[in-house]
Amino acid sequence: MGKRRFWYLYIAAWLPYALSYYVLFRGYGTEPLVQTxxxxxxxxxxxxxxxxxxxxxxxxxxxxxWFYPAQLGSALAYSLLWSVGVVMLGSIGNAxxxxxxxxxxxxxxxxxxxxxxxxxxxxxxxxxxxxFQTNASLAIAEHRRxxxxxxxxxxxxxxxxxxxxPHFLFNTLNSIAALAGPSQPQTLEAISxxxxxxxxxxxxxxxxxxxxxxxELSFTDRYLALEQLRMGSRLRVIREVQxxxxxxxxxxxxxxxxxxxxxxxxxxxxxxxxxxxxRACIEGSDLLLSVxxxxxxxxxCEVQQADGLGLSLVRKRLSLGCFDTPVFALETQxxxxxxxxxxIPQDSLPKPSVLKNVTLEEAR
Amino acid sequence: MRPLRTVIIEDEPLARDLLRSYIALxxxxxxxxxxxxxxxxxxxxxxxRPDLVLIDIHMPEVSGITLVQELTYEPAIVFVTAFDMHAxxxxxxxxxxxxxxxxxxxxxxxxxxxxxxxFDSGVSTPPEIGTSMRLNAxxxxxxxxxxxxxxxxxxxxxxxxxxxxxxxxxDYTAIFANGQRxxxxxxxxxxxxxxxxxxxxxVHRSHVLNxxxxxxxxxxxxxxxxxxxxxxxxxxxxxxxxxxxxxxx
Numbered sequence: 001m002g003k004r005r006f007w008y009l010y011i012a013a014w015l016p017y018a019l020s021y022y023v024l025f026r027g028y029g030t031e032p033l034v035q036t037x038x039x040x041x042x043x044x045x046x047x048x049x050x051x052x053x054x055x056x057x058x059x060x061x062x063x064x065x066w067f068y069p070a071q072l073g074s075a076l077a078y079s080l081l082w083s084v085g086v087v088m089l090g091s092i093g094n095a096x097x098x099x100x101x102x103x104x105x106x107x108x109x110x111x112x113x114x115x116x117x118x119x120x121x122x123x124x125x126x127x128x129x130x131x132f133q134t135n136a137s138l139a140i141a142e143h144r145r146x147x148x149x150x151x152x153x154x155x156x157x158x159x160x161x162x163x164x165x166p167h168f169l170f171n172t173l174n175s176i177a178a179l180a181g182p183s184q185p186q187t188l189e190a191i192s193x194x195x196x197x198x199x200x201x202x203x204x205x206x207x208x209x210x211x212x213x214x215x216e217l218s219f220t221d222r223y224l225a226l227e228q229l230r231m232g233s234r235l236r237v238i239r240e241v242q243x244x245x246x247x248x249x250x251x252x253x254x255x256x257x258x259x260x261x262x263x264x265x266x267x268x269x270x271x272x273x274x275x276x277x278x279r280a281c282i283e284g285s286d287l288l289l290s291v292x293x294x295x296x297x298x299x300x301c302e303v304q305q306a307d308g309l310g311l312s313l314v315r316k317r318l319s320l321g322c323f324d325t326p327v328f329a330l331e332t333q334x335x336x337x338x339x340x341x342x343x344i345p346q347d348s349l350p351k352p353s354v355l356k357n358v359t360l361e362e363a364r
Numbered sequence: 365m366r367p368l369r370t371v372i373i374e375d376e377p378l379a380r381d382l383l384r385s386y387i388a389l390x391x392x393x394x395x396x397x398x399x400x401x402x403x404x405x406x407x408x409x410x411x412x413r414p415d416l417v418l419i420d421i422h423m424p425e426v427s428g429i430t431l432v433q434e435l436t437y438e439p440a441i442v443f444v445t446a447f448d449m450h451a452x453x454x455x456x457x458x459x460x461x462x463x464x465x466x467x468x469x470x471x472x473x474x475x476x477x478x479x480x481x482x483f484d485s486g487v488s489t490p491p492e493i494g495t496s497m498r499l500n501a502x503x504x505x506x507x508x509x510x511x512x513x514x515x516x517x518x519x520x521x522x523x524x525x526x527x528x529x530x531x532x533x534x535d536y537t538a539i540f541a542n543g544q545r546x547x548x549x550x551x552x553x554x555x556x557x558x559x560x561x562x563x564x565x566x567v568h569r570s571h572v573l574n575x576x577x578x579x580x581x582x583x584x585x586x587x588x589x590x591x592x593x594x595x596x597x598x599x600x601x602x603x604x605x606x607x608x609x610x611x612x613x
Contacts, residue, residue: 167422170446171376174465178382182389182469192468199447199464210553210569212534247534249569346569 010051013128014044017121038093042085043118046078047125054129060137071126079118083111166202170195190229193222204252213255213280213287214246220256220278227263234273235263245280248287250344251317258291258340261310266295266338274337282346290341297336304330311340318342367394368476368483371412373405373431374398374420374444379465383418383444386472393476402426406434414439416479418463421445429503433496440479441495456550457558458502459493459512459519481517493521507560511539513546522546524563528577528594530555532570540594565611567604581608 018040025032053074061067095101173195180187200219204211228235259276267274277292303311311330318326327343370393374380380398387393397412399405402423409417417439421428428443443462445451455462461475498512511522522541531538532552539546548555556566566572573590581590588600588608600608 166447170465171379174382174446174467175376175378177466177468178378178385182385185469188466188468191466195464195466202447214534247570 010044010047014040014047017043034093038089039086039114042089043082043121046081046085047121049081050074050078050122050125051129054126054133059130059133075119075122075126078122079115082118082121083114086114166198169198190226193225197222197226201253209252210249211252212246213241213248213250213289216250216252216255217241217246217278217280220259223256223259224276231263231268231273235267236273236275238275238277240277240279240281242281245282245287248280248282248344248346250287250289254314254317254342255289255291257310257314258342261340262291262293262295262338264310266293266297268295270295283343285346287344287346288341289344290339292337292339294337297332297334297338299334300330300332303332314340314342318344365392365484367392368416368440368479369394369396369412369414370416370418371395371397371399371405371408371414371439372418373400373402373408373423373428374418375400375423376420379420379444382467383472386467386469389469390473390476392480402428402431405431409435409439410437413437415483416440416442418442418444421448421451429499432499435495438489438495440483442475442479453550453554454502456548457508457512457555458498459514460498460502478514478517482519485517487518489519493519506558508555508558511541511546511548513539513548515546520546524560525574525576527564527574528592529574529596529598530559530564530572540596543594565604565607567598567600567608569601571598571600571604573598575611 018036021036021039022032025035028035057067057070057074091101173191177188177191180191182188197219200215200222224235224237228237255278259278262276267276274293274295277290279288279290279292281288315328318328326345327341329341331339331341370387372380372383372387372395374383377400380400384395384398387395393416396414397408399408403426405417405419405423406426419428419431419441421443422445423431426434428445432441441460443451443455443460444465444467445462446465452462452464461478463471463475493512501508501510501512507524509524511524511527513520513522522539526541528540530552531540533547535549535551537548537550537552537555539548552570552572556564556572559572563576564572564574567588567590573592577593579591579593581588583589583605584599586602586605588605590598590600590608592598
C-alpha cells in the first residue's frame with residue numbers, strides 16, 4: 001500500500017470516532033473541538049505505533065504461545081499510553097491558555113471508560129492490520145503458485161521434448177510394429193494412427209502456420225479412432241462438414257483440442273457416454289466451426305475462470321495465429337452438454353509470407 | 365513378370381524384420397541382400413546391382429543420402445525415414461519415393477507399385493533427372509530452378525521459367541506449365557520459401573503467379589483479377605492486390 005494512501009485511509013478511519021467524541025463534548029458545552037482533539041490525537045498517533053507493532057508481531061506468529069499474551073500486554077500498554085497522552089495534552093493545553101500548569105484531574109469513571117475503549121481501539125487496529133497482512137500474503141502465495149505452475153509446465157514440456165526425441169519415438173513405433181508383425185493388422189493400424197497424430201503435432205507446433213480444415217479434420221479423425229478404441233460404443237460421433245469448408249484454413253491444433261475437451265470433460269465422465277458433434281460450414285467469408293457434446297456440461301462461470309488447458313490453448317493459438325479476430329463462443333450448463341463455436345475469417349493472405357515477400361522486395 | 369531384385373539397407377534389426385515381412389507379402393519382389401550400414405550398403409549395391417534399394421536415411425557414419433550420392437549405378441530408390449520435418453518436402457520436391465516409420469503395409473505397397481510402374485514402363489531415366497541431380501536440386505536449399513513431377517510412372521522435369529502459376533490444393537500443389545497441370549505432394553505453404561521472389565508472387569492464400577507469365581490485370585472491387593498467358597484468370601486477395609500494385613503490375 002502507498003504511504004499517502006495509507007494515511008488517507010488511516011485518517012478516514014478515525015473520523016467517525018472523532019465525530020462521536022465531538023457530539024459527546026458538545027453536550028458538555030466546553031470547547032468540544034479542542035476536547036475532541038485532546039482525546040483523539042494521542043489515540044491516533046499511538047495507533048500508528050500499533051500499526052508498526054503489527055508488522056513486527058506478524059500474523060504468521062499467531063500460533064506461538066506468547067502471541068496472545070503479548071497482544072494483551074500491548075493492548076494494555078496502548079490504553080495506558082492513550083490515557084497518559086490525553087491527560088498530558090489536556091494539561092499542557094490548559095497551561096497554554098491559563099498560564100498555570102495543573103497536572104490533569106482524575107475522574108475515576110471517565111478513566112475507566114477511556115481505558116476499555118482503548119483496548120477496543122487497539123483490537124480494531126490490530127484486526128484490520130492483520131486482515132491486510134493475510135490478504136497480501138495470500139496474493140503473494142497465489143502469485144508464487146502461478147509462477148511455479150508455469151515453470152512446471154515449461155519443465156514438463158521441455159522434458160517431453162528432450163526425452164522423446166522424435167527420431168527415437170518413430171523408430172520405436174517402427175520396432176513395435178515389427179514386433180507385432182504383419183499378422184496383427186489392427187495393432188499396426190493403431191500404431192500408424194498414433195504415429196500420424198504425433199507427426200502432425202510435431203510438424204505443426206507453430207501456431208503461426210496454417211493448415212486446411214481437411215488436414216485438421218483428418219488429424220482429429222485419427223484421434224477419434226484411437227479414442228473409439230478406448231471407449232467403444234460409449235463415444236458416438238456426428239460430422240456435419242460442408243465440403244467447400246474443407247479447403248478453409250485455420251491454425252493447426254485448434255479443432256482437435258476442442259474435441260479432446262468434449263470427450264475428456266463431457267462424455268468420458270458419463271457412464272452412458274455421449275454424442276460428439278462437429279460442424280463446419282462457410283458463412284460469408286468466415287469458416288464457422290463448432291464442437292458440441294451432450295455430456296455432463298459445466299458451470300459456464302467456472303469454465304471461464306478455470307479455462308481448462310484445452311480451451312485456453314486453442315484461444316491462445318487463435319490469437320497467435322495470423323487470423324484476424326477469430327471469434328470464440330462458449331455455451332454450457334451443468335447437465336446440459338457443452339458447445340464451443342469458432343469463427344475464423346478466411347479472406348486474407350497469411351501475414352508472415354506477405355512480410356517476407358515485402359522485405360525481400362526492399363532488400364533488392 | 366520379372367521380380368524386383370531388392371536390397372535392404374537399415375541399421376536397426378527390427379526395422380529390417382519389418383521390411384522383410386512386407387517384402388514377403390509381394391510375390392513380385394525378391395530380397396537379394398541386406399546391409400546394416402552405409403558403407404556395406406555401397407558395396408552390396410555395386411556388387412549385386414539390384415533393381416530396388418530400400419534405404420534408411422539415418423545410419424551411423426554413412427547416411428542414406430551420402431550412400432546414394434556415392435553409387436556408380438542407379439537402382440530405383442525408396443528412402444525410409446523416421447522423422448525429418450524438411451526431408452518429406454525435399455523428397456517430394458525431388459520426386460523421390462519414401463516411407464515414413466512406422467512403415468505400414470499399405471504405404472509399402474503404394475511405394476512398391478510406383479516403382480513397379482516406372483520399372484515396367486521400361487523408360488530409362490535421363491541423367492538430368494537422375495537421382496543425384498534431383499537430390500541436389502531438392503536438398504541443397506536455395507530457390508527451385510526445376511520441379512520434378514511424376515506422370516504415369518515417368519519422371520518429368522519442369523523448368524521454373526516455364527511455370528505459369530502454382531495453386532494450393534490442400535496439402536498438394538498444382539503446377540501449371542506448358543499447358544499441363546502437375547500435382548506435387550508438397551503444400552504450397554511449404555514451397556513458397558523455395559520460390560524465387562523475383563519470379564513468383566503469392567497473390568492469394570492459395571495462388572502463386574509467375575510474373576513473367578502475367579498478361580493483363582483489372583481492378584474489380586479493390587481486388588486485382590489477373591489474366592495469365594495461358595488464359596487462366598486469378599483473383600488476388602486484398603493483401604495480394606496491395607502486394608502486386610507495389611510491384612507495379
